[in-house]
Amino acid sequence: ITLMELGKILNKDMNYVSQLFLNAFDKPNTEISDLKILQQAIKRSGRRMRIIGKPQDNLMEIMKKDAFPRPPPSKAELKPRPPVVTVMGHIDHGKTTLLDALRDSKVVDEEFGGITQHIGAFSVVLKSGSCITFLDTPGHAAFTAMRSRGANLTDIVVLVVAADDGVMEQTIESIRMAKQAKVPILVAINKIDSPKADIARTEKSLLEAGIQVEKFGGDVQAIPISALKKQNLELLTEALVLQSDLLEIGADPTGPVEAVVIESKIHPYKGKLCTLIVQRGTLKKGDILVAGTAIAKVRALKDGQGKTIQQVKPGYPAEIEGWRELPPAGEQVLQVETEKRAREVQRIRESEEAKKKMEEDMKEINIKMQQHEKEYKEKLELKRRMGRFKLKPVGPRKPEIQDNDGVPVLNILIKADVDGTLEAILNVVDTYESNLCKIELINYGIGSISENDIELAETFNGIIYGFNVDLPQNLKNKTDTVSIKFFNVIYKLIDDIKEEINAKLPPKE
Numbered sequence: 272i273t274l275m276e277l278g279k280i281l282n283k284d285m286n287y288v289s290q291l292f293l294n295a296f297d298k299p300n301t302e303i304s305d306l307k308i309l310q311q312a313i314k315r316s317g318r319r320m321r322i323i324g325k326p327q328d329n330l331m332e333i334m335k336k337d338a339f340p341r342p343p344p345s346k347a348e349l350k351p352r353p354p355v356v357t358v359m360g361h362i363d364h365g366k367t368t369l370l371d372a373l374r375d376s377k378v379v380d381e382e383f384g385g386i387t388q389h390i391g392a393f394s395v396v397l398k399s400g401s402c403i404t405f406l407d408t409p410g411h412a413a414f415t416a417m418r419s420r421g422a423n424l425t426d427i428v429v430l431v432v433a434a435d436d437g438v439m440e441q442t443i444e445s446i447r448m449a450k451q452a453k454v455p456i457l458v459a460i461n462k463i464d465s466p467k468a469d470i471a472r473t474e475k476s477l478l479e480a481g482i483q484v485e486k487f488g489g490d491v492q493a494i495p496i497s498a499l500k501k502q503n504l505e506l507l508t509e510a511l512v513l514q515s516d517l518l519e520i521g522a523d524p525t526g527p528v529e530a531v532v533i534e535s536k537i538h539p540y541k542g543k544l545c546t547l548i549v550q551r552g553t554l555k556k557g558d559i560l561v562a563g564t565a566i567a568k569v570r571a572l573k574d575g576q577g578k579t580i581q582q583v584k585p586g587y588p589a590e591i592e593g594w595r596e597l598p599p600a601g602e603q604v605l606q607v608e609t610e611k612r613a614r615e616v617q618r619i620r621e622s623e624e625a626k627k628k629m630e631e632d633m634k635e636i637n638i639k640m641q642q643h644e645k646e647y648k649e650k651l652e653l654k655r656r657m658g659r660f661k662l663k664p665v666g667p668r669k670p671e672i673q674d675n676d677g678v679p680v681l682n683i684l685i686k687a688d689v690d691g692t693l694e695a696i697l698n699v700v701d702t703y704e705s706n707l708c709k710i711e712l713i714n715y716g717i718g719s720i721s722e723n724d725i726e727l728a729e730t731f732n733g734i735i736y737g738f739n740v741d742l743p744q745n746l747k748n749k750t751d752t753v754s755i756k757f758f759n760v761i762y763k764l765i766d767d768i769k770e771e772i773n774a775k776l777p778p779k780e
């Protein structure tokens with residue numbers, strides 16, 4: 272029974288009915304009256320209600336065991352966090368070089384002397400003390416992977432445009448994607464050290480592409496840099512901090528963690544790893560996480576140098592060890608209180624995935640069923656047409672002339688492309704019944720018309736009907752000795768047989 276049906280019976284809206292369910296099943300001991308109302312409504316609908324199992328096993332309880340992100344924080348709860356930046360732009364314009372230069376500019380812990388690894392993201396601490404987090408995969412791939420799962424991770428896009436090349440195809444594509452995702456753009460005009468660099472021309476080409484830089488009265492900052500010579504990198508990072516201040520980027524560092532998976536992999540010793548960027552809360556060792564149907568009990572948190580860190584605050588990336596399953600890139604990560612709860616969430620999500628799969632399978636089956644139904648209807652329609660054809664034989668009203676020898680015979684051969692159509696045609700031919708003219712089916716089959724068919728037709732003076740089949744090249748010269756007709760619509764083929772029959776009948780008086 273649907274909530275709507277119940278609502279009609281009770282003369283209430285659906286909200287009321289769903290609240291009734293919540294009260295009745297969620298707190299069965301306190302809201303017996305609600306349960307009674309429901310029971311009566313169901314009884315009035317002519318159905319019966321039975322409660323199976325203990326109340327805590329009921330559907331509402333299970334549904335509440337999935338993990339959901341918290342409602343957005345209030346402004347007062349927001350603390351500043353590093354902006355998350357994606358570098359985009361045309362191939363060879365210097366995205367990788369810029370990321371390498373920025374990664375190197377990082378204040379490296381000399382004592383530790385760690386080797387920089389690519390973990391998918393890194394943060395840079397500036398002289399001013401501010402911090403910026405960069406996604407380490409340049410180009411569209413990272414941006415789209417994140418977006419496809421609905422994670423709006425990127426705060427600012429750095430659009431790299433080479434000053435010696437100007438706006439190119441992928442520059443335009445990047446602009447389109449950033450605008451679509453409503454992510455502000457900051458332009459890095461790169462390769463200013465190149466003798467062919469032309470900053471003014473590059474800015475003009477940007478204007479044509481819909482990016483109005485400050486110089487032309489727009490609000491997009493454009494910083495001329497050389498990623499290769501590490502020129503003006505500080506200007507670029509300070510511009511990013513300024514932009515981030517303007518955007519009032521902030522996050523709530525308290526409460527259960529919310530994060531996004533940047534990339535994940537299996538390490539030969541450390542097992543299943545992922546890099547994530549924390550969006551809310553503060554991630555620590557021992558935390559229990561779920562990402563889709565993957566679960567982790569955080570065993571270790573590492574930064575880009577492979578150094579163990581104690582905690583990860585919003586806006587910062589970290590490599591997380593302790594995953595039991597590999598979480599996919601772009602997936603949302605949520606912290607839950609206990610492992611038991613994590614397993615419950617996993618179970619629910621797995622069953623939901625299975626349900627989705629089943630629904631997709633059902634859709635496919637439905638499409639097939641509809642096709643069958645269509646074919647069936649076509650056959651019925653053919654029979655109906657044939658019936659009409661049967662009822663109205665055009666011919667003489669003098670049956671006495673038709674002794675056995677006098678009944679004209681139409682000899683036919685039918686070749687069709689597939690079983691189904693051949694069967695449909697034969698079914699119609701079978702329904703033919705008349706004592707004015709007989710149909711003799713000399714042969715039928717699947718496939719193109721053969722020499723044997725032609726010989727048979729010649730011998731019996733028959734007509735060959737081809738449905739969706741062709742006549743092989745070597746038999747083309749035989750067409751003047753026998754009548755071969757081709758069709759691709761069943762009705763038309765039948766109509767033609769009908770005409771042939773009528774032609775065989777003696778003329779009307």
Ligand code: GDP
Nearest residue numbers: 362363364365366367368461462465497498499
């Ligand atoms: P990507 O395809 O956008 O990642 O471009 P790369 O970073 O791989 O750079 C493409 C080429 O441009 C490489 O040969 C770089 O050395 C060169 N390049 C990058 N930045 C600069 C720059 O600032 N000046 C000059 N002259 N060449 C650069």
